[in-house]
Amino acid sequence: MRIIRNSFPAADGFFMPAEYEPHEGCIMIFPERADSWQYGGYAARKAFVQVAEAISRSEKVTVCASERQYDNARAMLPEQVRVVEMSSDDAWARDYAPTFVKNSEGEIRGIDWGFNAWGGLVDGLYFPWDKDNRMARKLCDLLDRDVYCKRDFILEGGSVHVDGEGTCMVTESCLLSRGRNPELSREAIEQTLKNYLGVSTILWLPCGIYQDETNEHVDNICAFVAPGEVVLAWTEDREDVQYEMSKRCLEYLEQVTDARGRKIKVHKLPLPKPVCMRAEECEGLDACQDEPARTPGERLAASYVNFYIANGSIVMPGFGDAADERAKKILQKLFPTREVIQIYARDILIGGGNIHCITQQIPGRKVEVSCGM
Numbered sequence: 227m228r229i230i231r232n233s234f235p236a237a238d239g240f241f242m243p244a245e246y247e248p249h250e251g252c253i254m255i256f257p258e259r260a261d262s263w264q265y266g267g268y269a270a271r272k273a274f275v276q277v278a279e280a281i282s283r284s285e286k287v288t289v290c291a292s293e294r295q296y297d298n299a300r301a302m303l304p305e306q307v308r309v310v311e312m313s314s315d316d317a318w319a320r321d322y323a324p325t326f327v328k329n330s331e332g333e334i335r336g337i338d339w340g341f342n343a344w345g346g347l348v349d350g351l352y353f354p355w356d357k358d359n360r361m362a363r364k365l366c367d368l369l370d371r372d373v374y375c376k377r378d379f380i381l382e383g384g385s386v387h388v389d390g391e392g393t394c395m396v397t398e399s400c401l402l403s404r405g406r407n408p409e410l411s412r413e414a415i416e417q418t419l420k421n422y423l424g425v426s427t428i429l430w431l432p433c434g435i436y437q438d439e440t441n442e443h444v445d446n447i448c449a450f451v452a453p454g455e456v457v458l459a460w461t462e463d464r465e466d467v468q469y470e471m472s473k474r475c476l477e478y479l480e481q482v483t484d485a486r487g488r489k490i491k492v493h494k495l496p497l498p499k500p501v502c503m504r505a506e507e508c509e510g511l512d513a514c515q516d517e518p519a520r521t522p523g524e525r526l527a528a529s530y531v532n533f534y535i536a537n538g539s540i541v542m543p544g545f546g547d548a549a550d551e552r553a554k555k556i557l558q559k560l561f562p563t564r565e566v567i568q569i570y571a572r573d574i575l576i577g578g579g580n581i582h583c584i585t586q587q588i589p590g591r592k593v594e595v596s597c598g599m
Contacts, residue, residue, distance in 0.1 A: 228372040229363070230335075234421040235374060240327040240335055241424025244390030244450055245535045246561075248590035250334070251286035252536070253365060254278055255584070256299040256309075257317035258292060261352070261519040262577040264510035269573040274317070275302050277534075277541055277574075277581055280567045282306050284538030288368075290314060290361070310368065315343075315358045318579060320445070321382035323586035324362040324373065327424060332591035336366040336373040337422055339381040344440045345405025346380070351439060351578070352514060369588065379418055380406040384443040384583055386423065389450045392485030394425040399433045399442040406441075427485035431475045435459060436468045438527035445582045446529045447475060451493065451560045454484055459529045460494035468497060495556055498547035501528040507576055520576070532580035533557065534587075539564050543571030543580045 235241065254274065257263045263270040278287050282304060290312035291299035300309045314322075321344075324336030341359045343350035359377070366373040387395040400406075401415055410418075416428045434442025448458050456479065460472050479490045503524040511519040530553040533542035540557050544550040550568060558566045574580050 227367045227370060230372060230374045233374075234376075235327045235335065235337065236421050236424045239329045240333075241329075241392075242325060242327050242386075242388045242390070242394075243589045244388055244453075245587055246450070246452065247390055249285045249537050250588045250590045251288060252281050252534070253319045253323045253586040253588065254287060254289045255314050255317040255319045256289055256291035256295050257577065258295050259316045260512040261514040262316055262511075264507050264573070264576055270577060271298075271302060273569065273571060273573045274584060276569045277584065278307050279304050280539060280541045280569065281534065281536045281585065284536050290319075290365075312361065312364055312368075313357045314361055315352065315355050317577070318358075318382075318384075318583050319586040320384045320579075320583045321440075322358040322361050323383065324366050324371070325381075325383055325386075325423070326371070326587070326589050327422075328589050328591070334371055334589055334591065336362060336369075336371050338362040338366070338373050338375050338377060340377040340379055341382065342380050342405070344382065345403065348405030349403070349441070350405060374422065376418075376422060382440065382443065383586060384440060384445040384579070386419065387444050387449055388423060388425060389453050389484060391453050392424075392426045393429060393450075394419055394423055394427070395429045395431060395444050395448060395450070395456070397431045397434045397442050397444045397447065400440060400444070403441040425485065429479070429482055429484070429490075431478055433471045433474060435527040435529050436471060437525045439578055443583075446527055446532050446580070447472070448479075449531050449533075449582075453486070454488035455491045455493065455560075457493045457495040457531055457556070457560070459497050459531045461497045466500070493556065493560060495530050496549045496552055497530070498528050498545045498549045501526045501545055501547075501572070501575065503576070526575050527578075528575055529580070530557075532582040534581050534585045535561070536564070540566045541581055541585075542566060542568050543574070544568040545572060545575070546570065
């Protein structure tokens with residue numbers, strides 16, 4: 227593995243492909259952190275196994291597990307899933323596994339961004355985060371991929387979404403937050419994204435999902451489903467604070483064009499009714515820095531947009547809500563050649579994210595775009 231410090235992807239002809247393009251595989255991390263996952267992660271691990279099994283039907287899945295959990299992970303996961311021992315501070319592969327880029331010959335490289343637990347000492351969610359911050363480079367070494375070192379720029383994988391044709395979507399609430407790159411202007415942040423993701427257009431959505439403790443990652447509110455097309459988390463309940471937040475994003479998307487000059491086609495994906503913490507769930511969480519990790523009645527950032535696009539399927543969350551089936555049908559219509567697999571994901575949501583947050587795709591070496599539409 228070569229660590230590249232004196233260049234950046236766009237200068238070398240590399241770009242980040244869309245998630246709906248072919249994958250070589252997927253990376254996940256086995257959960258165990260007791261202030262993230264209730265009752266020591268027992269229920270969360272079962273949900274993670276379901277996600278890994280579903281994805282592994284059409285692409286290779288690699289799960290990283292700690293020394294303490296390796297044997298348990300190997301016993302719980304199906305034999306087609308690879309398990310490797312690798313230390314981490316938590317289980318959010320989307321945010322600190324490498325962002326992968328490729329070139330016209332199909333060569334794949336990784337990007338090693340800086341990670342500070344979604345805000346560092348300003349509003350980060352835990353300390354320390356040093357094991358997480360080393361994972362991207364370790365994974366590139368494991369996969370035999372050269373890696374660009376960009377640890378001086380704080381970025382999580384869930385804070386960017388690309389169409390593979392020059393457009394990147396982000397939220398202002400996240401990328402402009404004080405806990406990430408406060409010394410950089412919006413223009414400097416945008417230029418860094420262009421240099422490292424190989425894009426020419428940045429779409430700045432104003433906000434994300436209410437109570438999303440990542441400072442509102444874009445992957446929970448809006449996602450590309452094809453070039454020029456997105457799904458947007460939506461509610462018709464005008465009394466819900468999320469209504470105005472989603473409305474602001476819709477109004478923005480209706481006014482902009484992508485890198486190819488196309489107007490953005492927006493498909494509204496319904497939100498479930500507010501999902502809130504139960505007292506017994508809070509009792510199963512360890513305290514975090516002497517404070518309760520969650521409180522009864524606390525609203526969680528539940529969204530169906532937080533799905534993973536696998537080679538042969540869409541793996542999406544379910545919440546036991548009346549909107550589960552409606553959201554599933556919308557995604558099936560948008561991805562007719564893929565099987566939509568819905569997994570009850572409350573036990574993942576309690577940790578602070580969902581299915582997209584716990585997965586990171588490795589692009590395939592094929593260069594041609596296959597949207598699966």
